[in-house]
Amino acid sequence: MRTNYEHNGVLWIDLESPTQDEIKAIVDQFGITTIVAEELLLPSTKPRAELYPTFAYIVLHFPSLRRAHKSVEQEVDFVVGRNFIITAHYDIIDPLHKFSKIFEVNSILDKSNMGNHAGFFFFYMLKKLYKGVEYEVERVRHHLSTIEGDIFSGHEVGMVEAISNTSRDLLNLRQTIEPHREILHTIESEGAKLFGDDFAPYLRALSNEYYRVHNHIMRNTESLHELRETNNSLLSTKENETMRVLTIMALLTFPLALVVAILGLDSPYNPIHGQPYDFWIIVGIVVVLGTCMVTYFKHKNWF
Numbered sequence: 027m028r029t030n031y032e033h034n035g036v037l038w039i040d041l042e043s044p045t046q047d048e049i050k051a052i053v054d055q056f057g058i059t060t061i062v063a064e065e066l067l068l069p070s071t072k073p074r075a076e077l078y079p080t081f082a083y084i085v086l087h088f089p090s091l092r093r094a095h096k097s098v099e100q101e102v103d104f105v106v107g108r109n110f111i112i113t114a115h116y117d118i119i120d121p122l123h124k125f126s127k128i129f130e131v132n133s134i135l136d137k138s139n140m141g142n143h144a145g146f147f148f149f150y151m152l153k154k155l156y157k158g159v160e161y162e163v164e165r166v167r168h169h170l171s172t173i174e175g176d177i178f179s180g181h182e183v184g185m186v187e188a189i190s191n192t193s194r195d196l197l198n199l200r201q202t203i204e205p206h207r208e209i210l211h212t213i214e215s216e217g218a219k220l221f222g223d224d225f226a227p228y229l230r231a232l233s234n235e236y237y238r239v240h241n242h243i244m245r246n247t248e249s250l251h252e253l254r255e256t257n258n259s260l261l262s263t264k265e266n267e268t269m270r271v272l273t274i275m276a277l278l279t280f281p282l283a284l285v286v287a288i289l290g291l292d293s294p295y296n297p298i299h300g301q302p303y304d305f306w307i308i309v310g311i312v313v314v315l316g317t318c319m320v321t322y323f324k325h326k327n328w329f
Contacts, residue, residue, distance in 0.1 A: 027042045028044070028051075029126070034142060035109060035142070036109055038111050038147060040122065041112065042115060043115075052105075052112060056110055058083075059078065062078075065083070066103055066112075066114045070085045072205070073085050073086050073087055073206065075213055077212075077216045077220060080220075081105055081106060082217065083105055084213065085102075086102055086206060088158065088202065089159060089199045089203065091198070099202050101115060101116060102114070102115045102122065104151075108144060108220070108221070109144060110144055111147050119155075121154040122155070145221035145225050146225075149228045152232055153232070153235055156239050160242065162195075166192060166246055170192060173192065174253055177256060177257050183261065189254050196243060199243050200247070203236065203239065203240060207236065207240075214226070274323060286308060289311065
């Protein structure tokens with residue numbers, strides 16, 4: 027599906043799951059190379075940036091954690107010239123959809139604060155896409171706050187799975203955007219040839235935007251590691267406490283069971299067996315021995 031937007035002499039063509047006819051029309055209209063045209067038809071496996079004399083071809087992947095409760099990568103292909111920008115994607119990209127609304131409003135109101143060539147539109151698009159990644163990171167941070175509260179509320183066992191799921195989300199976020207570093211470095215070093223030296227600060231600002239989001243992810247990753255260590259320590263302490271209680275119970279029950287078994291032997295030499303109130307005598311002996319053992323354990327601070 028092809029959607030056209032135009033503002034301040036710049037044409038933006040947004041392609042969602044483009045067809046061969048739509049790509050052919052793009053080639054005829056803007057003279058992009060056949061290789062780039064073929065790349066626009068299908069998703070690419072790796073991000074990259076290629077600069078041509080009249081346009082730049084850029085492929086970037088962005089993480090999305092909120093779709094169908096699983097992590098996915100959403101690809102956006104950019105073809106950026108002086109007075110046109112083409113975006114191709116194979117799914118609905120929420121940040122691009124929001125940017126299109128801003129684009130339409132600016133066009134209707136005839137505002138010119140978005141720049142006078144397509145490089146500025148690429149700049150604002152990418153900022154919007156990184157803002158979307160930041161929303162994903164903020165969602166993970168909220169999960170970390172919930173996990174922290176549950177950890178100190180006695181739900182350490184249930185938090186093991188929650189921590190693992192959050193760790194997976196942070197790993198997917200980091201792995202998806204880390205390749206952007208090299209792509210943005212290439213654009214920053216070569217993009218001025220296409221858009222002019224006055225656009226160089228904007229290209230540096232894109233790199234800064236990437237590092238800001240990346241640092242946000244890394245801070246949350248460090249917080250997650252601390253929470254995992256804390257949860258493991260609390261789990262270990264709880265397990266040790268359980269083992270200590272079970273050991274004390276074994277120390278109490280085994281000797282008493284042994285005494286009962288010995289005193290209850292049906293033997294002519296058993297001084298208690300067959301005597302009046304022999305059952306109560308055995309119970310009394312067990313109670314006395316149990317009391318002595320409990321007193322000793324408390325004296326040793328085992329309780």
